[in-house]
Amino acid sequence: MDFLKSGWNTVLGTNPDTSQPSVAETVEKLVERVESSTLLEDRRDACRALKSLSKTYRLEVGAQAMDALTYVLQNDSSDTEIMSYAIDTLNYVISGPVDDMTENPVPTPTPMAPTSSAASPDLGVQFTEIFVKRKENVALLLELLAEYDFKVRWPSVKLLIGLLRNKLRDCQDCILSYPMGVSRLMDLLADSRRNKLRDCQDCILSYPMGVSRLMDLLADSREVIRNDALLLLVHLTRSNANIQKIVAFENAFDRLLEIVAEEGYSDGGVVVEDCLIVLQNLLKLNSSNQNFFKEGSYIQRLLPFLDIPNATVWSAQKATNLLFMLQVIRTLxxxxxxxxxxxxxxxxxxxxxxxxxxxxxxxxxxxxxxxxxxxxxxxxxxxxxxxxxxxxxxxxxxxxxxxxxxxxxxxxxxxxxxxxxxxxxxxxxxxxxxxxxxxxxxxxxxxxxxxxxxxxxxx
Structure with a gap:
């Protein structure tokens, strides 16, 4: 324990003989270190400590450190390690306690000790509202989607998903305003490695090339990034005709149907389900996309999905996939x-x-x-x-x-x-x-x- 305490004292720059600082004081000193230290190693250690604290003290870290963390993303982009710490910390602040994203490639929920700052579902909405008020913050995340390093790219996708869950409209607008924003997202679908919603949509719409940048994620060769890009598209394309049209014309239908075919049509897993949900979002009550889907001969590409052999074993996922495909057909x-x-x-x-x-x-x-x-x-x-x-x-x-x-x-x-x-x-x-x-x-x-x-x- 003495060794651990001395480690914290080293990060904080405090005298081991002084009394134990409060959480708020600890976060304040770490933030000061991130903003003022001239040594990259010091800033990196401070970000690592903030990440650790944010798992339990979400409110304290979010209230004091968000500006410092976005500062890191803007000015330390050459160091992927400090970038990953900063993005992971923002993920904890926006979405609450989750698994460590850089160390566990398969996201599975882990029970966390309940704390007052981590338990409130409204906390993420409040922090999201603060984050997306500055549209350049969403633009910054879209820029990070161009970073191929797994420790940066995947957490960036997860952070965008969290923002969309909390403030969909704002994020959509930001992405639409960013040139190539949807294209960046669509590129993730080619990756083969396995609270007021509308607000985030608005932010994405307002960021030039934002939608194109997001579409790039569909081309990422790592399945886990591609799959999370699909989840991001599920939220992004919900109830926003402008984003739906841009996503469709960014070659979304081709990419989605290619993934469905690669995954085995109705025999595929939850990835097929996500693709069909995105298709349904793009087509429902959107006559422009419906015409584009028909004229692009995409209806003919649905036929293999309906090949159901005799004596088929109906797993729950297969039944779900076929139900969503039938709903896509009904949408048309x-x-x-x-x-x-x-x-x-x-x-x-x-x-x-x-x-x-x-x-x-x-x-x-x-x-x-x-x-x-x-x-x-x-x-x-x-x-x-x-x-x-x-x-x-x-x-x-x-x-x-x-x-x-x-x-x-x-x-x-x-x-x-x-x-x-x-x-x-x-x-x-x-x-x-x-x-x-x-x-x-x-x-x-x-x-x-x-x-x-x-x-x-x-x-």
């Missing part, structure tokens, strides 16, 4: 989209064979109820108001002996009280979509309800 043909967009996407889905694959899943055996329900909803919106698709669906037969029309089998399941309620509602929706603007289908249904001529004579 949603009744809430402009009619022209929905109609053109419906046409491509029929011509490319995507509707056929959906119908094969619909009629397959052993499909989990939630997957079947979402597939019925997807088929419903692909055929809704589209005569050619409705006509095709009327020819689909269930694999029964003798074969029965799929619509009849679905209606039989709708009136079966043993079926899940959500599935029965989906079948009703499918029936409504089949009849919507479908005069021939309506006439055929009416004909089945009328008595035949022989029945009339018998009466």
């Amino acid at each position: 043909v949603s009744p809430n989209n402009p009619l022209q967009v929905t109609t053109s996407c419906q046409k491509v889905m029929q011509q490319s064979g995507l509707l056929e694959k959906l119908c094969l899943i619909l009629m397959a055996s052993g499909i989990p109820a939630d997957i079947l329900t979402e597939t019925i909803n997807a088929v419903s919106e692909v055929i809704r108001g589209n005569h050619h698709n409705q006509e095709y669906f009327s020819t689909v037969n269930a694999p029964t002996v003798p074969p029965k029309p799929a619509i009849v089998v679905l209606l039989m399941s709708m009136v079966n009280e043993k079926q899940p309620f959500e599935l029965r509602c989906a079948v009703l929706y499918c029936f409504q979509c089949f009849l919507y603007k479908n005069e021939l289908g309506q006439a055929q249904i009416i004909q089945t309800l009328l008595p035949s001529s022989t029945e009339g004579l018998s009466l």
